[in-house]
Amino acid sequence: MDQMMMGAMSKDMMSMPGMEKTMDMSVMQACMDACSACEQACTVCSTQMMSCAPACMNCADMCNTMMRAMMRMQGMNQATMMSMLDACIAMCQLCMDECMEHADHSEVCKMCAQACKACMDACMAMKDMMMAMS
Numbered sequence: 001m002d003q004m005m006m007g008a009m010s011k012d013m014m015s016m017p018g019m020e021k022t023m024d025m026s027v028m029q030a031c032m033d034a035c036s037a038c039e040q041a042c043t044v045c046s047t048q049m050m051s052c053a054p055a056c057m058n059c060a061d062m063c064n065t066m067m068r069a070m071m072r073m074q075g076m077n078q079a080t081m082m083s084m085l086d087a088c089i090a091m092c093q094l095c096m097d098e099c100m101e102h103a104d105h106s107e108v109c110k111m112c113a114q115a116c117k118a119c120m121d122a123c124m125a126m127k128d129m130m131m132a133m134s
Helices: 003-014 025-046 053-071 078-100 107-133
Strands: none
Touching: 025 053, 025 078, 025 107, 053 078, 053 107, 078 107
16 A cells, blocks of 8 residues: 555544554555455455355455455544454464365465465454554
8 A cells, every 4th residue: 555545544543542652554554465365365265166165255255344444444443453353363264274174185275274374464463563552
């Protein structure tokens, strides 16, 4: 995301209760990028007709929702954002575990599991940063 947009989002976040300190926008950008990549990988994986398809579809939806929520910071409070990050982490874990069952014989499932892991890591980094700010 370009610097001007991230700067505007940073200013909006400072007006949120509990988010008065400046957020490291590179961590937020990395989380949004990981959510986007995970959504795309899960969408592709869900078309493979494996037993992991329902988890992949749900994970894609969750990642999309998480990414959209981070883009729309006004009206968001820290507790809500933390709960959403927890939900995204849990959904990515479930999807990753499901896809790993097929990773040995499906490159798509392997790619999806890796994207889920990267998304979980990015969401955890975002949570850690938010907790350090409070």
